[in-house]
Amino acid sequence: MTDMDSVLKATFLGTGTSQGVPVIACSCRVCTSTDLKDNRTRTSIMFEKAGRVLVIDSGPDFRAQMLREKVTKLDALIFTHEHKDHIAGMDDIRAFNYVSGNPTEVYASDRVEQALKREFSYIFNNDSYPGIPKLNLNHIGNKLFKAAEFDILPIEVLHLNLPVFGFRIEDFTYITDANFISEKEKEKIRGSKVLVLNALRKEQHISHFNLQEALDLIKDLKPEKAFLTHISHQLGKHEEVELILPENVHCAYDGLQVKMDF
DSSP, X not given: OOTGGGSOEEEEEEOBOTTOBSOTTOOSTTTTOOOGGGOBOBOEEEEEETTXXXXXXXXXXXXXXXXXXXXXXXXXXXXXOOOHHHHTTGGGGHHHHHHHSSOEEEEEOHHHHHHHHHHTHHHHSSOOOTTOOXXXXXXXOSSOEEETTEEEEEEEEEETTEEEEEEEETTEEEEOSOSBOOHHHHHHHTTOSEEEEEOOOSSOOSSSOOHHHXXXXXXXXXXXXXXXXXXXXXXXXXXXXXXXXXXXXXXXXXXXXXXXXX
């Protein structure tokens, strides 16, 4: 194993809000931008280390994201919450079943498990219909757990009134779909070298941090680097938003890779 094999690498699979960017039927300057960094699929992230591959959330664009990044194995899939833009693509894990010959390890809270069983009832109804995804469903709560040999610390946040899990892996913390984090949960984040946080738009929003709220929280938590995700077309063009951000904060974009070698 080389030194680089032991480095944690994160790839932003998707960085867009629930509608993605461009938005269907929208002709705004962001949705019609020719800058590829303004094209955002639904939010998801992949972690790799020592040959192990873990993905957080499989939204409607999961298949396209796996093909784009040429992913050939998936050791674990973890869900933040049950909204459709975070679970809709789970059926496509079956491609990995074919390649590996094994079920995929899936990790979910009680609420997410109920949603998966409702949305993908054909997987769980004990009917061994050929071609359905094969998975082992693992329950997670708000305590440290292990998946694909990664030690994962959940961070419970609120998406309006809906509990959502963010996750800390080593010194990398990933939080999406939040507009409130308690002081107790913030303590789990402190000391992170990298913080990923949702920032939907500049205006206030009922269930997401806006840009200023995200920047205020980043200033409080003091990561070495921070990246914004779950971005809507209302935030503005990527290159223009970058100009107004603090030096250690950047807009994430689809395909961006971050290696924890600093």
